[in-house]
Amino acid sequence: MALNKRTKKKMRIAKIITAVTVVLLLLIFILLFRVRKIQVYGNDHHSSEEISSGIVDDVFMKNTVYMLWKYRDGKVPSGMPYLESLHVQMKSPSKIDVHVTEKKPVAYFDKGGYVYIDQEGTVLEITDQTYDGVPIITGAAMEEPLLYQKLPAQSSAQLRTILSLTQLLTYQEVAADEIRFSDNMEITIFAGNIEIQLGQDEYLEEKIANLAKILPRLDGQSGTLHLEGFTGRNEQVPFTPSGTVTDSGEGEETDAEGAPGEDGQNADGDGSGGGEEGQAGENGEGDAEGQVDENEGGTVYPMVFNSSGTLVYNVHVENGTVVDEYGNPVPGVSVNEDGNVVDAYMNVFDSATGELIQQ
Numbered sequence: 372m373a374l375n376k377r378t379k380k381k382m383r384i385a386k387i388i389t390a391v392t393v394v395l396l397l398l399i400f401i402l403l404f405r406v407r408k409i410q411v412y413g414n415d416h417h418s419s420e421e422i423s424s425g426i427v428d429d430v431f432m433k434n435t436v437y438m439l440w441k442y443r444d445g446k447v448p449s450g451m452p453y454l455e456s457l458h459v460q461m462k463s464p465s466k467i468d469v470h471v472t473e474k475k476p477v478a479y480f481d482k483g484g485y486v487y488i489d490q491e492g493t494v495l496e497i498t499d500q501t502y503d504g505v506p507i508i509t510g511a512a513m514e515e516p517l518l519y520q521k522l523p524a525q526s527s528a529q530l531r532t533i534l535s536l537t538q539l540l541t542y543q544e545v546a547a548d549e550i551r552f553s554d555n556m557e558i559t560i561f562a563g564n565i566e567i568q569l570g571q572d573e574y575l576e577e578k579i580a581n582l583a584k585i586l587p588r589l590d591g592q593s594g595t596l597h598l599e600g601f602t603g604r605n606e607q608v609p610f611t612p613s614g615t616v617t618d619s620g621e622g623e624e625t626d627a628e629g630a631p632g633e634d635g636q637n638a639d640g641d642g643s644g645g646g647e648e649g650q651a652g653e654n655g656e657g658d659a660e661g662q663v664d665e666n667e668g669g670t671v672y673p674m675v676f677n678s679s680g681t682l683v684y685n686v687h688v689e690n691g692t693v694v695d696e697y698g699n700p701v702p703g704v705s706v707n708e709d710g711n712v713v714d715a716y717m718n719v720f721d722s723a724t725g726e727l728i729q730q
Contacts, residue, residue, distance in 0.1 A: 406434065411423060413471045425468070426442070452474075477537040477541060480511070490538055548562060677715055679700040
Protein backbone atom coordinates (compact mmCIF):
# COMPACT_ATOMS: atom_id res chain seq x y z
CA MET A 372 0.00 0.00 0.00
CA ALA A 373 2.81 2.37 0.93
CA LEU A 374 4.54 1.49 -2.32
CA ASN A 375 1.48 2.45 -4.28
CA LYS A 376 1.31 5.82 -2.54
CA ARG A 377 4.99 6.44 -3.24
CA THR A 378 4.50 5.51 -6.89
CA LYS A 379 1.49 7.75 -7.25
CA LYS A 380 3.39 10.64 -5.68
CA LYS A 381 6.24 10.17 -8.15
CA MET A 382 3.78 10.10 -11.01
CA ARG A 383 2.18 13.34 -9.84
CA ILE A 384 5.57 15.00 -9.56
CA ALA A 385 6.49 13.78 -13.04
CA LYS A 386 3.30 15.20 -14.45
CA ILE A 387 3.96 18.56 -12.76
CA ILE A 388 7.51 18.62 -14.12
CA THR A 389 6.23 17.76 -17.58
CA ALA A 390 3.59 20.50 -17.45
CA VAL A 391 6.10 23.06 -16.21
CA THR A 392 8.52 22.01 -18.96
CA VAL A 393 5.85 22.40 -21.63
CA VAL A 394 4.89 25.83 -20.31
CA LEU A 395 8.52 26.94 -20.22
CA LEU A 396 9.12 25.67 -23.75
CA LEU A 397 5.97 27.39 -24.92
CA LEU A 398 7.05 30.65 -23.31
CA ILE A 399 10.49 30.34 -24.86
CA PHE A 400 8.88 29.61 -28.25
CA ILE A 401 6.56 32.62 -27.97
CA LEU A 402 9.25 34.99 -26.75
CA LEU A 403 12.06 33.77 -29.00
CA PHE A 404 10.07 33.42 -32.24
CA ARG A 405 8.41 36.81 -31.98
CA VAL A 406 8.30 39.07 -35.03
CA ARG A 407 10.33 42.16 -34.26
CA LYS A 408 11.47 43.20 -37.75
CA ILE A 409 9.85 42.82 -41.18
CA GLN A 410 11.81 43.74 -44.30
CA VAL A 411 9.72 44.21 -47.46
CA TYR A 412 11.14 43.87 -50.98
CA GLY A 413 9.62 44.49 -54.42
CA ASN A 414 7.18 47.27 -53.49
CA ASP A 415 7.00 50.50 -55.50
CA HIS A 416 3.56 52.06 -55.02
CA HIS A 417 2.73 50.77 -51.53
CA SER A 418 4.82 51.45 -48.43
CA SER A 419 6.59 48.77 -46.42
CA GLU A 420 4.56 49.80 -43.38
CA GLU A 421 1.28 49.25 -45.25
CA ILE A 422 2.35 45.80 -46.40
CA SER A 423 3.76 44.82 -42.99
CA SER A 424 0.58 45.77 -41.18
CA GLY A 425 -1.43 43.91 -43.81
CA ILE A 426 0.27 40.56 -43.23
CA VAL A 427 0.32 40.85 -39.41
CA ASP A 428 -3.46 40.86 -39.20
CA ASP A 429 -3.97 39.05 -35.85
CA VAL A 430 -2.13 38.23 -32.62
CA PHE A 431 -0.91 34.83 -33.91
CA MET A 432 0.78 36.50 -36.86
CA LYS A 433 3.27 38.07 -34.45
CA ASN A 434 4.96 34.67 -34.24
CA THR A 435 7.56 34.07 -36.97
CA VAL A 436 6.97 30.30 -37.18
CA TYR A 437 3.20 30.72 -37.47
CA MET A 438 3.64 33.47 -40.08
CA LEU A 439 5.95 31.24 -42.10
CA TRP A 440 3.34 28.46 -41.99
CA LYS A 441 0.42 30.80 -42.76
CA TYR A 442 2.02 32.15 -45.95
CA ARG A 443 3.75 28.93 -46.99
CA ASP A 444 1.82 28.78 -50.29
CA GLY A 445 2.31 32.47 -51.20
CA LYS A 446 -1.40 33.25 -50.96
CA VAL A 447 -2.13 36.97 -50.81
CA PRO A 448 -4.42 38.06 -47.93
CA SER A 449 -7.85 39.28 -48.99
CA GLY A 450 -7.11 42.68 -47.48
CA MET A 451 -4.21 43.25 -49.88
CA PRO A 452 -5.79 43.10 -53.38
CA TYR A 453 -3.04 45.32 -54.76
CA LEU A 454 -0.53 42.44 -54.57
CA GLU A 455 0.00 39.79 -57.24
CA SER A 456 2.14 37.51 -55.07
CA LEU A 457 3.68 37.33 -51.60
CA HIS A 458 6.49 35.11 -50.27
CA VAL A 459 7.75 35.04 -46.67
CA GLN A 460 11.19 33.95 -45.47
CA MET A 461 12.38 33.66 -41.86
CA LYS A 462 15.87 35.13 -41.63
CA SER A 463 16.13 34.68 -37.86
CA PRO A 464 13.74 33.83 -34.99
CA SER A 465 12.73 37.51 -34.89
CA LYS A 466 13.24 38.71 -38.47
CA ILE A 467 11.01 38.13 -41.52
CA ASP A 468 11.73 39.00 -45.15
CA VAL A 469 8.67 39.57 -47.34
CA HIS A 470 9.03 39.53 -51.13
CA VAL A 471 6.03 40.94 -52.98
CA THR A 472 4.95 41.57 -56.55
CA GLU A 473 2.52 44.44 -56.92
CA LYS A 474 -0.20 44.35 -59.53
CA LYS A 475 0.73 46.60 -62.43
CA PRO A 476 -1.66 49.33 -63.56
CA VAL A 477 -2.58 49.05 -67.23
CA ALA A 478 -4.42 52.36 -67.59
CA TYR A 479 -5.80 55.30 -65.64
CA PHE A 480 -8.63 57.82 -65.71
CA ASP A 481 -8.74 61.43 -64.61
CA LYS A 482 -11.61 61.84 -62.15
CA GLY A 483 -10.22 64.79 -60.23
CA GLY A 484 -7.71 62.25 -58.94
CA TYR A 485 -5.93 59.71 -61.13
CA VAL A 486 -7.70 56.34 -60.99
CA TYR A 487 -5.42 53.40 -61.85
CA ILE A 488 -6.83 50.00 -62.80
CA ASP A 489 -5.29 46.55 -63.26
CA GLN A 490 -5.85 44.13 -66.16
CA GLU A 491 -9.04 42.85 -64.51
CA GLY A 492 -10.56 46.31 -64.15
CA THR A 493 -10.02 46.61 -60.39
CA VAL A 494 -9.18 50.07 -59.02
CA LEU A 495 -5.64 49.74 -57.65
CA GLU A 496 -4.96 53.30 -56.63
CA ILE A 497 -6.48 56.76 -56.55
CA THR A 498 -3.73 59.33 -56.39
CA ASP A 499 -2.58 62.76 -57.55
CA GLN A 500 0.51 61.26 -59.19
CA THR A 501 0.99 60.02 -62.74
CA TYR A 502 3.24 57.10 -63.60
CA ASP A 503 5.32 56.75 -66.76
CA GLY A 504 4.33 54.08 -69.24
CA VAL A 505 0.64 53.93 -68.25
CA PRO A 506 -1.86 55.28 -70.83
CA ILE A 507 -4.75 57.55 -69.88
CA ILE A 508 -8.27 56.57 -70.98
CA THR A 509 -10.39 59.47 -72.23
CA GLY A 510 -13.94 59.62 -73.54
CA ALA A 511 -15.16 56.65 -71.46
CA ALA A 512 -18.08 57.28 -69.11
CA MET A 513 -17.76 55.95 -65.56
CA GLU A 514 -19.31 56.39 -62.12
CA GLU A 515 -17.46 57.39 -58.95
CA PRO A 516 -14.69 54.79 -58.44
CA LEU A 517 -14.06 52.93 -55.18
CA LEU A 518 -10.62 51.68 -54.17
CA TYR A 519 -10.10 47.93 -54.74
CA GLN A 520 -13.50 47.60 -56.38
CA LYS A 521 -14.33 46.90 -60.03
CA LEU A 522 -14.28 50.00 -62.19
CA PRO A 523 -17.87 51.32 -62.31
CA ALA A 524 -18.06 51.95 -66.06
CA GLN A 525 -21.46 53.03 -67.36
CA SER A 526 -21.07 50.64 -70.31
CA SER A 527 -20.01 47.04 -69.66
CA ALA A 528 -19.21 46.67 -73.37
CA GLN A 529 -16.87 49.64 -73.23
CA LEU A 530 -15.17 48.25 -70.11
CA ARG A 531 -14.58 44.92 -71.89
CA THR A 532 -13.05 46.81 -74.81
CA ILE A 533 -10.79 48.79 -72.48
CA LEU A 534 -9.54 45.66 -70.72
CA SER A 535 -9.06 43.74 -73.97
CA LEU A 536 -7.21 46.62 -75.59
CA THR A 537 -4.89 47.30 -72.63
CA GLN A 538 -4.03 43.60 -72.37
CA LEU A 539 -3.18 43.48 -76.08
CA LEU A 540 -1.00 46.59 -75.81
CA THR A 541 0.84 45.07 -72.85
CA TYR A 542 1.28 41.72 -74.59
CA GLN A 543 2.59 43.34 -77.80
CA GLU A 544 4.75 45.78 -75.79
CA VAL A 545 3.22 48.83 -77.47
CA ALA A 546 3.75 51.95 -75.36
CA ALA A 547 0.67 54.16 -75.64
CA ASP A 548 0.17 57.59 -74.11
CA GLU A 549 -3.59 57.86 -74.51
CA ILE A 550 -6.54 55.68 -75.51
CA ARG A 551 -9.45 57.85 -76.64
CA PHE A 552 -13.06 56.83 -77.22
CA SER A 553 -15.38 58.91 -79.38
CA ASP A 554 -19.13 59.23 -78.83
CA ASN A 555 -19.78 56.40 -81.31
CA MET A 556 -17.18 54.11 -79.64
CA GLU A 557 -14.44 54.60 -82.22
CA ILE A 558 -10.98 54.14 -80.74
CA THR A 559 -7.89 56.28 -81.27
CA ILE A 560 -4.50 55.57 -79.70
CA PHE A 561 -1.78 58.19 -79.31
CA ALA A 562 1.81 56.94 -79.13
CA GLY A 563 4.38 59.72 -79.16
CA ASN A 564 3.77 61.79 -82.30
CA ILE A 565 1.75 59.05 -83.99
CA GLU A 566 -2.06 59.02 -83.95
CA ILE A 567 -3.45 55.53 -84.56
CA GLN A 568 -7.07 55.31 -85.64
CA LEU A 569 -8.45 51.85 -84.79
CA GLY A 570 -12.10 52.47 -85.59
CA GLN A 571 -14.66 50.21 -83.92
CA ASP A 572 -13.99 47.30 -81.57
CA GLU A 573 -13.31 44.82 -84.39
CA TYR A 574 -10.19 42.75 -85.16
CA LEU A 575 -8.39 44.38 -82.23
CA GLU A 576 -5.94 41.50 -81.90
CA GLU A 577 -4.92 41.77 -85.56
CA LYS A 578 -4.76 45.56 -85.42
CA ILE A 579 -2.51 45.71 -82.36
CA ALA A 580 -0.26 42.90 -83.64
CA ASN A 581 0.21 44.85 -86.87
CA LEU A 582 0.69 48.12 -84.98
CA ALA A 583 3.54 46.56 -82.99
CA LYS A 584 5.35 45.87 -86.27
CA ILE A 585 4.66 49.26 -87.82
CA LEU A 586 5.49 51.69 -85.00
CA PRO A 587 9.26 51.01 -84.89
CA ARG A 588 9.39 51.87 -88.61
CA LEU A 589 7.84 55.25 -87.91
CA ASP A 590 10.34 56.24 -85.25
CA GLY A 591 11.07 59.96 -85.44
CA GLN A 592 8.04 60.70 -87.61
CA SER A 593 4.66 62.19 -86.82
CA GLY A 594 1.31 61.66 -88.46
CA THR A 595 -1.78 59.46 -88.56
CA LEU A 596 -1.87 55.69 -89.05
CA HIS A 597 -5.14 54.30 -90.37
CA LEU A 598 -6.12 50.85 -89.07
CA GLU A 599 -9.89 51.40 -89.05
CA GLY A 600 -10.66 48.81 -91.71
CA PHE A 601 -7.78 46.44 -91.00
CA THR A 602 -8.68 42.74 -90.65
CA GLY A 603 -5.28 41.08 -90.98
CA ARG A 604 -5.75 39.87 -94.55
CA ASN A 605 -3.09 41.78 -96.44
CA GLU A 606 -4.71 45.20 -96.47
CA GLN A 607 -2.50 48.19 -97.07
CA VAL A 608 -2.09 50.41 -94.03
CA PRO A 609 -2.26 54.12 -94.94
CA PHE A 610 -0.02 56.53 -93.05
CA THR A 611 -0.54 60.28 -93.40
CA PRO A 612 2.55 62.23 -92.27
CA SER A 613 1.98 65.51 -90.48
CA GLY A 614 1.71 68.42 -92.88
CA THR A 615 0.57 66.21 -95.78
CA VAL A 616 -1.75 68.11 -98.12
CA THR A 617 -5.13 66.42 -98.59
CA ASP A 618 -7.41 66.61 -101.62
CA SER A 619 -8.97 69.76 -100.19
CA GLY A 620 -5.57 71.42 -100.30
CA GLU A 621 -5.35 71.97 -96.54
CA GLY A 622 -2.55 70.68 -94.35
CA GLU A 623 -3.86 67.99 -91.98
CA GLU A 624 -1.68 68.91 -89.02
CA THR A 625 1.73 70.28 -88.11
CA ASP A 626 4.85 68.22 -87.55
CA ALA A 627 6.47 67.42 -84.21
CA GLU A 628 8.09 70.86 -84.03
CA GLY A 629 4.87 72.61 -84.96
CA ALA A 630 6.05 73.61 -88.44
CA PRO A 631 3.87 72.62 -91.41
CA GLY A 632 5.48 70.26 -93.94
CA GLU A 633 6.24 71.75 -97.33
CA ASP A 634 5.44 70.20 -100.71
CA GLY A 635 4.11 67.06 -99.04
CA GLN A 636 7.33 66.43 -97.12
CA ASN A 637 7.64 65.69 -93.43
CA ALA A 638 9.67 67.72 -90.95
CA ASP A 639 12.93 66.14 -92.15
CA GLY A 640 12.18 66.99 -95.77
CA ASP A 641 12.65 63.40 -96.92
CA GLY A 642 9.58 63.37 -99.14
CA SER A 643 7.96 60.51 -97.25
CA GLY A 644 4.70 62.44 -97.00
CA GLY A 645 3.99 62.83 -100.71
CA GLY A 646 0.87 64.42 -102.13
CA GLU A 647 -1.34 61.41 -101.28
CA GLU A 648 -1.74 59.33 -98.15
CA GLY A 649 1.40 57.22 -97.75
CA GLN A 650 1.28 53.48 -97.03
CA ALA A 651 3.18 52.70 -93.86
CA GLY A 652 5.71 49.93 -94.31
CA GLU A 653 8.20 48.44 -96.71
CA ASN A 654 8.12 47.62 -100.39
CA GLY A 655 8.72 44.13 -101.72
CA GLU A 656 12.51 44.51 -101.48
CA GLY A 657 12.49 45.10 -97.71
CA ASP A 658 14.51 47.72 -95.86
CA ALA A 659 17.14 46.53 -93.43
CA GLU A 660 17.39 49.95 -91.82
CA GLY A 661 13.64 50.22 -91.26
CA GLN A 662 13.45 53.41 -93.29
CA VAL A 663 10.46 54.38 -95.43
CA ASP A 664 11.00 53.62 -99.12
CA GLU A 665 9.33 55.69 -101.81
CA ASN A 666 6.47 54.07 -103.73
CA GLU A 667 4.12 56.52 -105.41
CA GLY A 668 4.00 58.75 -102.34
CA GLY A 669 4.12 55.91 -99.80
CA THR A 670 5.12 52.33 -99.06
CA VAL A 671 3.52 49.07 -97.89
CA TYR A 672 4.19 46.54 -95.14
CA PRO A 673 3.61 43.27 -97.04
CA MET A 674 2.41 40.42 -94.84
CA VAL A 675 1.11 36.93 -95.57
CA PHE A 676 -0.48 33.97 -93.81
CA ASN A 677 1.86 30.98 -93.62
CA SER A 678 0.78 27.32 -93.59
CA SER A 679 0.14 27.51 -89.82
CA GLY A 680 -2.26 30.43 -90.25
CA THR A 681 0.23 32.87 -88.68
CA LEU A 682 0.76 36.35 -90.07
CA VAL A 683 4.32 36.88 -91.29
CA TYR A 684 5.40 40.48 -91.78
CA ASN A 685 7.88 42.15 -94.12
CA VAL A 686 8.13 39.31 -96.65
CA HIS A 687 9.89 39.65 -99.97
CA VAL A 688 11.04 37.44 -102.84
CA GLU A 689 14.60 36.16 -103.10
CA ASN A 690 15.55 33.88 -106.01
CA GLY A 691 11.94 32.90 -106.58
CA THR A 692 11.32 32.07 -102.90
CA VAL A 693 9.20 34.06 -100.46
CA VAL A 694 11.26 34.80 -97.35
CA ASP A 695 10.71 36.77 -94.15
CA GLU A 696 12.73 39.77 -93.00
CA TYR A 697 15.47 37.43 -91.73
CA GLY A 698 15.75 35.56 -95.02
CA ASN A 699 13.94 32.43 -93.86
CA PRO A 700 11.54 30.75 -96.35
CA VAL A 701 7.89 31.19 -95.39
CA PRO A 702 6.09 27.79 -95.43
CA GLY A 703 2.89 27.62 -97.46
CA VAL A 704 3.69 30.80 -99.42
CA SER A 705 4.83 30.70 -103.04
CA VAL A 706 5.38 32.75 -106.18
CA ASN A 707 2.98 32.04 -109.06
CA GLU A 708 3.73 32.09 -112.79
CA ASP A 709 2.92 35.81 -112.96
CA GLY A 710 5.54 36.59 -110.32
CA ASN A 711 2.94 37.41 -107.68
CA VAL A 712 3.05 36.07 -104.13
CA VAL A 713 0.32 33.61 -103.05
CA ASP A 714 -0.07 32.90 -99.33
CA ALA A 715 -1.60 29.88 -97.58
CA TYR A 716 -5.05 31.52 -97.63
CA MET A 717 -4.77 32.06 -101.43
CA ASN A 718 -4.40 35.81 -101.08
CA VAL A 719 -2.44 37.14 -104.07
CA PHE A 720 -0.42 40.34 -103.92
CA ASP A 721 2.15 42.16 -106.00
CA SER A 722 5.64 41.13 -104.83
CA ALA A 723 7.06 44.59 -105.59
CA THR A 724 4.47 46.82 -103.95
CA GLY A 725 2.64 44.53 -101.56
CA GLU A 726 -0.69 45.58 -103.07
CA LEU A 727 -3.45 43.00 -102.69
CA ILE A 728 -4.47 41.75 -106.13
CA GLN A 729 -6.93 38.99 -105.24
CA GLN A 730 -8.53 37.89 -102.00
